[in-house]
Amino acid sequence: MVAGFRGVAAVFVAGCVTGLVMEPAPVGATEPLTPASGDAAQRLATRIDQILAKDWEERGILPTEVADDAEFLRRVYLDLIGRAPKASETRAFLSDRSPKKRAQLVEHLLQLPGHAAYFAEMTRWQWLPQTVNNFQLTGFGVQFERWLETQYRANTPADQVIRRILTLRLTANNQNPMFRFVLADPNEPDGPNIAGFYQAHENRPENLGAAVSRLFLGVKLECAQCHDHPFAPYTRDQFWQFAAFFADLNPLPALRPNFVGPIPPQAERNTLVIPNTDKKVIATFFDGSKPDWSLDRTPREELAEWLVNPQNPYFAVNMANRLWAHFFGIGLVDPVDEPGENNPPSHPELLAELGQAFAAHGFDNRFLIRAIILTKAYQLSSQWTHPGQADPRRFARMNLKSLTPAQLFDSLVAATGFREPAYLRNQRSFGFVQPNNPRSQFLARFANNERVTQTNTTILQALMLMNGQFIGDQTDLSKSEILAAVADMPGWTTQQRVTNLFLTALARPPRPEELEKFSSYVDRGGAKGDSKQALADVFWVLLNSPEFLFNH
Amino acid sequence: MLRGNLDRRYLLRVGAVSTAMSLSGWLGKLALAAEAKTIQPKRSCILLWMNGGPSTIDLFDLKPGHENGGPFTAIEAAPGLKISEHLPKLAKHGRHLAVLRGMSTREGDHARGTYLMRTGQLPGFAGIQYPSLGALFAKELGDPKSELPNFISIAPQRFFSQEAFGPGFLGPLYAPLIVGDNQFNNPPNANYEQLDAILKVQDLHRPATIDDATHAARLDLLRQVQDDFAATRPGAMAKSHAAAYDRAIRLMQSDAGQVFDLSEEKASTRDKYGRNLFGQGCLLARRLVECQVPFVEVTLGNWDTHANNFEQVKTLAGILDAAWAALMDDLQDRGLLATTTIVWMGEFGRTPKINPAKGRDHYPNAWSTVIAGGGLRGGQAVGKTSADGTTVEERPISTVDFLATVCCALGIDFEKQNMSNVGRPIRIVEKNAQPVTEVLA
Numbered sequence: 001m002v003a004g005f006r007g008v009a010a011v012f013v014a015g016c017v018t019g020l021v022m023e024p025a026p027v028g029a030t031e032p033l034t035p036a037s038g039d040a041a042q043r044l045a046t047r048i049d050q051i052l053a054k055d056w057e058e059r060g061i062l063p064t065e066v067a068d069d070a071e072f073l074r075r076v077y078l079d080l081i082g083r084a085p086k087a088s089e090t091r092a093f094l095s096d097r098s099p100k101k102r103a104q105l106v107e108h109l110l111q112l113p114g115h116a117a118y119f120a121e122m123t124r125w126q127w128l129p130q131t132v133n134n135f136q137l138t139g140f141g142v143q144f145e146r147w148l149e150t151q152y153r154a155n156t157p158a159d160q161v162i163r164r165i166l167t168l169r170l171t172a173n174n175q176n177p178m179f180r181f182v183l184a185d186p187n188e189p190d191g192p193n194i195a196g197f198y199q200a201h202e203n204r205p206e207n208l209g210a211a212v213s214r215l216f217l218g219v220k221l222e223c224a225q226c227h228d229h230p231f232a233p234y235t236r237d238q239f240w241q242f243a244a245f246f247a248d249l250n251p252l253p254a255l256r257p258n259f260v261g262p263i264p265p266q267a268e269r270n271t272l273v274i275p276n277t278d279k280k281v282i283a284t285f286f287d288g289s290k291p292d293w294s295l296d297r298t299p300r301e302e303l304a305e306w307l308v309n310p311q312n313p314y315f316a317v318n319m320a321n322r323l324w325a326h327f328f329g330i331g332l333v334d335p336v337d338e339p340g341e342n343n344p345p346s347h348p349e350l351l352a353e354l355g356q357a358f359a360a361h362g363f364d365n366r367f368l369i370r371a372i373i374l375t376k377a378y379q380l381s382s383q384w385t386h387p388g389q390a391d392p393r394r395f396a397r398m399n400l401k402s403l404t405p406a407q408l409f410d411s412l413v414a415a416t417g418f419r420e421p422a423y424l425r426n427q428r429s430f431g432f433v434q435p436n437n438p439r440s441q442f443l444a445r446f447a448n449n450e451r452v453t454q455t456n457t458t459i460l461q462a463l464m465l466m467n468g469q470f471i472g473d474q475t476d477l478s479k480s481e482i483l484a485a486v487a488d489m490p491g492w493t494t495q496q497r498v499t500n501l502f503l504t505a506l507a508r509p510p511r512p513e514e515l516e517k518f519s520s521y522v523d524r525g526g527a528k529g530d531s532k533q534a535l536a537d538v539f540w541v542l543l544n545s546p547e548f549l550f551n552h
Numbered sequence: 553m554l555r556g557n558l559d560r561r562y563l564l565r566v567g568a569v570s571t572a573m574s575l576s577g578w579l580g581k582l583a584l585a586a587e588a589k590t591i592q593p594k595r596s597c598i599l600l601w602m603n604g605g606p607s608t609i610d611l612f613d614l615k616p617g618h619e620n621g622g623p624f625t626a627i628e629a630a631p632g633l634k635i636s637e638h639l640p641k642l643a644k645h646g647r648h649l650a651v652l653r654g655m656s657t658r659e660g661d662h663a664r665g666t667y668l669m670r671t672g673q674l675p676g677f678a679g680i681q682y683p684s685l686g687a688l689f690a691k692e693l694g695d696p697k698s699e700l701p702n703f704i705s706i707a708p709q710r711f712f713s714q715e716a717f718g719p720g721f722l723g724p725l726y727a728p729l730i731v732g733d734n735q736f737n738n739p740p741n742a743n744y745e746q747l748d749a750i751l752k753v754q755d756l757h758r759p760a761t762i763d764d765a766t767h768a769a770r771l772d773l774l775r776q777v778q779d780d781f782a783a784t785r786p787g788a789m790a791k792s793h794a795a796a797y798d799r800a801i802r803l804m805q806s807d808a809g810q811v812f813d814l815s816e817e818k819a820s821t822r823d824k825y826g827r828n829l830f831g832q833g834c835l836l837a838r839r840l841v842e843c844q845v846p847f848v849e850v851t852l853g854n855w856d857t858h859a860n861n862f863e864q865v866k867t868l869a870g871i872l873d874a875a876w877a878a879l880m881d882d883l884q885d886r887g888l889l890a891t892t893t894i895v896w897m898g899e900f901g902r903t904p905k906i907n908p909a910k911g912r913d914h915y916p917n918a919w920s921t922v923i924a925g926g927g928l929r930g931g932q933a934v935g936k937t938s939a940d941g942t943t944v945e946e947r948p949i950s951t952v953d954f955l956a957t958v959c960c961a962l963g964i965d966f967e968k969q970n971m972s973n974v975g976r977p978i979r980i981v982e983k984n985a986q987p988v989t990e991v992l993a
Contacts, residue, residue, distance in 0.1 A: 383784035392787075400789045444733070445754075448714060450681075455789060456724035457796035459701060459803065460733075463755040466800065472759040514780075521773065527765035537770050545777045546793040552785065 041367055044357050045374035051350040052377050052395055061388040064397040067381040069094055070508035071552065072102060076373065077507075078403070078551045079327055080109040082118030083410035087504040094509075106373050110366055113153065119365075120149035121406060122326070127215050128200045132447070137200050144196030158319050158363040159308035162216055166304040168194050172203055172249045180204070180249070198249070205250060205272060209243030216307060218318030219286065220337045236274070237281060244272040244283035245303040270299040310359035317355030320368060324354065327372050329399035329453040330392050346393040382552040392453055401551040402455030405446035408549070409439050415505050415543065416474040417482040438470040457549070465544050475540040477532055483539050487532045494519045497535055505542035595693050595891050595926065595962050596841045599686065599849035600834075600876065602898035603709045604856035605665070607912050608920035609904055609941050610865045611636045613653045613933075620904035620940050622862055630931035638869035641877030647931040648880060648889065649924045650991035652954065654935025654947040657900060660914040662712040662856070665899030670716040672955045672981050680972050683720035684728070685955060686847045688980050691726050692964045693846035699806035700729075701799060704840055706751065706833040706850045707732035712899070721972040724792040728849075729753065729803075731812065731836070735829060744822060747832045748814055756809050771801060811839050824881075826874040834875040838882050841892055850875075855898055859909035880924070889925045893961045896922040897954075904941030918944045921954060927961030927993050934990050949988060956985035960992050 056063055067075070073093050077085045085093070093105060109115055124145040125132055131141020151161050169185035180203040184191025201207035213221045221239045248269045270283040270293065283299050284290050291302035308315055318336070325331035332351040333339060345351045354368070361367045372378055382398040389396040403411065413420055424437050434440035445464050448455060465471055473479040477487060486492075486500050498518045502510045510518065518538050526534030542548060612635050615621035626634035629646025642649070659665040659674070667675040671682035686703040694702030703719075705728040710717050719726035732750045758767055778797070782790040803809055814822065814832060817839075825831035833850040840848045852872060857864045876896070883889040901919020902912035918937045924930060935947035949957075959966035959981060966985060969977035 384786060400785055400787060402789065448718075450715075450718070453789070454681075456719065456727055456792045457789075458724070458727050459729050459796055459800045460754060462793075462796040462800035463753070463804070466797075467755040467758045467804075469759075476759070476761065517776070518773075521769075527769035528763075533766065537766060537773065540770055541773045541777055544774055544797075546781045546790050547777070549793065550789060 040361065041370035042374055044354075044368075044371035045376075047353060048350060048371070049376045051347055051353070052375075055347060055394065056396055059388070059394065061394055061396045062386045063377075063380055064383060064385045064389055065381050066376065067379050067398065069101075071381055072379055073105070074507040075398070075551060076102075076105060076109065078407055078411070079373075080106070080118070080369075081112055081114040082121070082404075082407050083114070083414050084548075085507050086414045087500065087507075090503050090507045102379070103374070106370060110369070116149045116152035119152045120145045122404070123148050123152075125404070126322070127211070128197070131196075131200050140196035140199040142196075143193040144200065147190050147193035147196075150190070152365070155364065155366050158358075158365060159310075159315075160363075163304045163308050165194055165197050166212070166307065167298075167301050168198070170195060170198065174203070174249065174251050182249070203249045205243040205246035206240070208246040208249070209239070212303075212307070213242055213286075214337045216318065217312075217314035218321065218333065218337050218339060219314060234286070237279075238284075238286060240272055240274045240279075241281045241284035242286065244270055244281055245299045247272045247283065248299065264293065266293050266299060308363075316359040316363070317351055319363065320354040320358040321351060323365070323368050324372065327369075327378055328395060329401040330451070334393070398552070399453045401452040402448075402450075403446075403549065403551055405443040407551070408446055409442040411548070412442070412470070412474070412543070415482075415548070416480060418470075418474060419481075441468075442470070465549075471540065471543055475536050475543065477536055480536075480539075483536055486539075487535045494522050494531070498522060498538060501535065501539050501542060505539065506545070506547055594844045594846065595893070596845065596888075597689050597693070597847050597958070597962055598834075598837050598841065598879070598892060598894045599847070600872075600894065600896045601670075601708070601849050601851045602855050602872075602896070603666075603712070603851050603853035604662070604898065605900045605902055605914055606855040606868075606898040607857055607861055607865050607902040608655075609901065609912070610862065611639065611869060612651050612920040612922060613937055613941065615904070615939065615941050618940055620906065620942075622906060624862070624866075633931055633933050636869060638866050639873045641873045642880070645877060645880040645924070648928070649922055649930050650928045651933040652921045652923070652935055652949050652957075652988060652991070653933050653937055654944045654949045655901065655919045655921055655954065656944045656948045657916040657919075657951045660900055660916045662899060662914075664713075665914075665916060666713040667716040668951055669897060669899050670713075671720070672952050675713070675715065680976075680978065681715065681718075681720040682978075683722045683726065683970075684717050685958075686717075686728055686849055687719040687722045687726035688970075689959075689962060689964065690847045691722055691970070692968070692980070693962065695844075696725065698844070699802050699808040700811065700840070700843055700845050701803070702726070702845065703728040703847045704845055704849075705730045706836055706848065707735045707829050708849070708851045709735070709853045721978075722970060723788065724795050725799075727796075732829065732833065742828060744815070744827070744832075747827070747829060750829060751812065751814060751832060751836055753803070753809065753812050756804060756812075758804070808843060811843050812836065814839075821878075821882075824874070825878040826871055828871055828875075830871050831875040831878070834879045838879055841883070841888060842886065857902065857911055858907070858913055859911040861902070861906070861911045883925065891926045893926045893928065893958065894922075894924040895958055896924070918942060923958060923961060923991065927963065928991055929993050930991075932991065934988055947988070947990075950985075952982045952985035953988060956981045956987040957991065960987045960989075 055061075070090065073090060074084050077083060077089070093101065098104065124141050128137075128141045128144060131137040131144075148161075168191060169188055170182045170191070171185070173181045173183065182195050182198050182203050184195040188194070198208065201211055210221055213219045219234075221234055221242060250272065252268050271280055273280050282290070283303075285306055291297070291299075291306070293302075297305075306312060310316060321331045321333055322336055325334065325336055332347050332354070333343060333345045335343065357371070358368050377395045378398070380396070380398050382400055384390070384397055392399045412418065418438075420439065424439060427434050427437055427440060433444045442464075445461055450456060475483060477484055482504055486497050486504075489497070492500075495515055498515060499509050502508060502514070522531050522534040522538065524534075525531045526537050609615060609620070610622055610624050614624060614626040614634065614636060616625050625637045627637050627640065627643055629635045629643040629649060633646055633649070633651065635643055635646070635649075635651070657665070657668060659668045664675055667673070670684050672685070673680075673682040686705065690702035696702075703726060705717060708717055708728075708730060710733075717728060719728075731753055735750060762770075774797070778790070778794045782794065810816075814835060817835060822832065822835065825835045830850060830852040837848040837850050852868065854864065854868060876894075879894070880889065883892050900914055900916040903915040904912075904918075907913060918941060935949060936945050937943065938945050956966045964980065966981040966987070967979050967983055969979050972978045
């Protein structure tokens with residue numbers, strides 16, 4: 001019913017713009033993407049859909065409809081390259097008649113430099129959030145992000161990326177009590193950039209142990225830093241035992257002068273004293289096992305060996321769950337780093353299989369990305385058709401996700417044709433708002449760390465979108481290039497002008513009732529009897545709409 | 553002159569009768585509250601938030617003569633109540649100050665301490681997003697239809713914990729309006745133009761090229777677009793979008809926005825508060841309370857004095873003293889002190905032991921907070937720390953005890969429940985809280 005209705009809309013719109021920019025479009029929702037059968041990613045996708053469908057059936061949930069091409073297109077652009085598509089990209093995709101165009105689009109986007117840049121930025125925000133707002137640490141975050149970008153561009157497997165971080169050879173300078181510095185071994189390629197990970201954690205074993213456990217294993221040990229964990233079975237000793245894998249960053253005590261007997265293989269490199277106690281702990285994994293300490297492997301090398309091992313029950317599952325959360329807005333375990341009785345996974349079987357498949361395919365990020373995007377679940381619309389779809393953790397419709405500040409600004413750039421000079425783009429916020437830099441202002445105003453599926457719009461954000469200088473200029477006929485072009489294009493009907501504003505702002509043609517409403521508003525000249533100003537009003541409304549502001 | 557201001561004073565005269573009746577004791581007051589509801593004056597709370605952890609041992613619980621005491625001496629603020637020599641103007645209001653010297657809290661990390669003191673909870677506890685006290689109090693004290701937001705945050709420094717400043721599970725309706733966000737400095741010699749630019753609501757006015765009729769037409773279309781979107785995606789995010797726009801539009805269209813224009817104040821008044829962001833923020837807080845905003849917070853940062861503590865505390869105390877005393881003066885002159893509760897706190901205190909860098913480090917074990925004004929019996933200190941300042945010897949006060957005390961001073965039932973994001977009702981303050989009844993009026 002809905003699909004048929006959309007089909008009419010698409011044909012109608014295609015008729016409006018034929019001969020100008022858009023070939024007659026195929027009808028509404030094309031086939032969800034289906035690459036060659038036998039493809040491993042497709043097999044995993046099918047398996048994911050089976051598990052979700054079984055759960056829906058057991059709960060009596062009816063999933064919503066498949067997203068039409070435009071909804072799918074905008075979502076995939078935002079999720080893979082961090083911005084909404086431009087009007088030209090939208091037209092090209094909507095008029096593409098290939099039944100495999102969804103799969104082809106994914107391959108195209110994965111190859112773009114923007115994909116690596118966006119994933120590197122997103123990963124930095126997740127892994128090193130302290131470098132986003134804390135200006136003292138921002139530089140380290142930027143360095144680390146550059147290195148991540150090269151890893152994403154080469155599609156380096158996740159285990160290798162993390163092994164590289166953990167085993168970086170470095171020298172710690174811990175003479176300054178206020179801040180410690182590390183120097184990467186000069187023989188380490190990209191060493192200074194990777195060292196940003198250590199610097200951002202102030203080179204402290206407890207900070208690094210907590211971060212590595214939370215980010216790479218999905219286990220938040222921090223609570224146990226001061227006391228035994230209230231919910232999970234982690235003790236304070238376990239926290240410090242894990243932190244002790246980074247003990248080489250602490251000043252090493254000299255051997256006592258009267259020391260007798262063989263020096264242990266690690267000397268004191270794997271040993272920490274719990275602060276404010278006399279208790280000394282030796283590096284130990286959570287499961288209680290310990291490495292066979294030897295002279296030729298450092299504690300961090302031992303940690304990496306255990307951590308990224310396909311047999312490690314935490315690593316693969318955690319990394320897969322984090323990718324899932326990126327695409328669905330919510331993890332199969334959520335929060336993603338608080339496993340335990342109080343936070344069971346929504347689909348335990350699915351979580352386990354995702355982890356297994358990720359490990360079995362050599363921790364290939366793109367394999368998992370393809371599989372997730374190939375699922376019917378990812379390609380469901382965000383529009384509800386049944387109250388049973390309310391629970392976001394059943395994935396019976398796509399969750400609305402808020403845009404990150406950078407996604408929002410990059411989408412505004414794509415929609416308005418704003419020519420952002422490279423120096424403004426590169427002038428990151430650095431914890432301060434840069435005057436006269438709209439990107440920096442948007443990054444600051446829209447910064448938040450609420451969950452992407454539960455983000456609140458603030459009064460100040462609404463005021464900025466309604467009244468701020470950037471949107472003001474971009475919806476001003478004398479300043480905005482795209483708006484002026486749409487308003488002045490000779491020979492276009494009002495409907496064509498309105499349709500093009502929809503394509504550029506929302507990456508879809510208007511529905512018939514929208515086209516009717518907005519065209520008649522423009523034809524009567526809006527509030528002032530001025531049809532060009534009325535077009536500016538339409539553009540302003542679309543850029544202020546929730547459909548623009550969210551990934552839907 | 554502000555319209556709200558006149559209404560406010562008028563209301564106060566009417567309200568004065570019920571306030572007078574209730575001075576006998578807080579229990580009686582709560583009992584009376586039900587009857588008096590219709591004419592009871594609005595209650596407000598001003599939080600003076602000391603970001604970084606203030607050295608309360610140098611401000612409100614001095615240890616002169618002890619090696620931990622440092623160089624500062626104490627002056628009398630009220631019979632039996634001594635505070636730092638560097639708070640002389642505030643000391644004149646000693647009879648309104650209730651100093652809680654038995655604070656003993658659990659978190660010595662900036663982020664976790666900030667979250668704890670501002671929500672009463674530990675972060676990440678069972679996946680619940682706890683609201684900031686500003687959101688909790690605004691919900692109880694505010695009018696949801698008011699033109700001005702019920703929770704206004706002035707110059708906050710949110711880098712330690714953004715969540716601690718948010719509405720949590722109460723949702724966007726209770727999110728703070730922030731003015732002067734991302735300010736890290738308290739320039740000692742800023743000029744008023746610079747400060748006014750910082751303390752304005754950003755983007756409050758639409759571009760000059762957009763007239764009333766165009767603006768109205770745009771909003772009409774926008775509402776239809778919002779409704780269409782929410783019809784098929786009926787979740788909290790779409791609602792939040794609509795709610796934020798509604799409130800923003802209300803603020804734009806009312807005269808209330810004028811309250812942020814500090815240039816309406818006399819130069820002598822402005823100077824009295826201090827020519828710095830915190831001082832002018834406190835002046836703005838007074839104007840907002842005059843317009844019946846129920847919760848306003850003003851941040852003074854740079855209290856993280858790991859090195860060179862005494863010099864820094866002396867400077868900060870000067871800024872704090874002028875602004876806080878001026879605020880008390882003005883509220884008193886306007887008859888608003890009895891209905892406005894001022895809360896002074898940071899995320900923790902600082903170590904009594906002075907470190908080799910002449911600094912003090914983080915110390916949640918024994919420290920002080922201050923509550924002043926409405927609903928309180930001032931002129932006293934409750935609780936006592938040991939001679940060296942390291943432990944609480946009398947009347948220990950936990951975070952929840954403290955928050956419950958503030959609730960009582962404001963006439964809020966702290967055991968009232970709100971529905972949380974995990975579908976479980978949660979009290980404003982945990983139920984085992986013991987308010988410090990000694991300081992309640």
